[in-house]
Amino acid sequence: MYEVWWILWCPTFNKKRADDKGLENSLCVMRNLSYQLYMELPPSVRLHLEGPTRDYASRDSATIGCFTMYSKKNPEPQGAEWLWHPQVVVLYKLVLQNKDISSSSREAAIGALQNITAGEGRWSSVLSGVMMERERMLPILLDLLDTNSDMELRPLTGLLRNLARHSTNKDRIAKNMVNVLVSKLPCDGLQKMPSSEVVINICGALNHLVTCSCVAASDISYFNGLPKLVGIKTFHDNSSGSLKAARAASTVLYNMFQYNKLHKDYKLKGFVRRDFTDATI
Structure with missing residues (x-):
């Protein structure tokens, strides 16, 4: 030591x-x-x-x-x-x-x-x-x-x-962290890099922020995290790692939908209720 x-x-x-x-x-x-x-x-x-x-x-x-x-x-x-x-x-x-x-x-x-x-x-x-x-x-x-x-x-x-x-202070950390974390997410669950473990960690961090911060949910949307999260949830190869990543992304999306005042923004970006609430993975 x-x-x-x-x-x-x-x-x-x-x-x-x-x-x-x-x-x-x-x-x-x-x-x-x-x-x-x-x-x-x-x-x-x-x-x-x-x-x-x-x-x-x-x-x-x-x-x-x-x-x-x-x-x-x-x-x-x-x-x-x-x-x-x-x-x-x-x-x-x-x-x-x-x-x-x-x-x-x-x-x-x-x-x-x-x-x-x-x-x-x-x-x-x-x-x-x-x-x-x-x-x-x-x-x-x-x-x-x-x-x-x-x-x-x-x-x-x-x-x-x-x-x-x-x-x-989830709002403060979200303003610094969300953009960088979203940028590291793959476009869907079929990509091999970064690994499923990294994707799960990123989704876990985002979820810790989203559950307590509307700012975090808004920033994920603003920095184009929605298509990535939906892609990870929807398109995967059914392997254990990709399924866990899909469930992690699904959890973030579900909690983002709890902020009613952001629904209009989600809709303007082309996302509907089932994108956030359909968790049949």
Whole structure:
């Protein structure tokens, strides 16, 4: 764990360091160790992070309490705490900001971030807030979507799905995220790239936004996401992955139709009720 932090902060962290195999290996270890992290934690640690109850007044107040909890006792993460401490987000941010970093290192860092923001628990929400509010990482992540590497897109879109779930201001994140996500969707479910897993993640992120934000539904329509979603739902090869993608697209469409004030806009674009409500997949 400490090797990664030392390499990143070392004054000689240049292109040679960015390609360092030790850095790549360390990041891969951190990604692997953080997989299903909250299920694997000892009960005492889980209670420490999640608290005795999930009935909190707000995510922001919980976040402040979490930083206070750590800063008073241990200013620096100790041992395994590197896996879930808020400070580790800074580490991953440095990796993703470095243009000379290897694809494998970038993929591992994204995968680790996906792991520590997964699920509906309090701590995954806290770390999502650290990424979004304190470290302002959304623009960095959205820029990284400009790739055709499915190996990178799978964890990246999974991470964005987590962030969309935990965001407390769905309207604001929709204004930044919807256009880029829609641009990555294929025209229908018959295309092989991006993979079904990526399509499912994108639809999942869009759905987290749409269920709470009319702005998200409107932006999907504005940025020509409707023909793509309908195409994914309607045209597929009946494989397991494409059927799951079709159901994911169908769910987004169904929830978009719940905003009655947008029906006129949908109709003007040539879409009718059955495009949104027919879920016989």
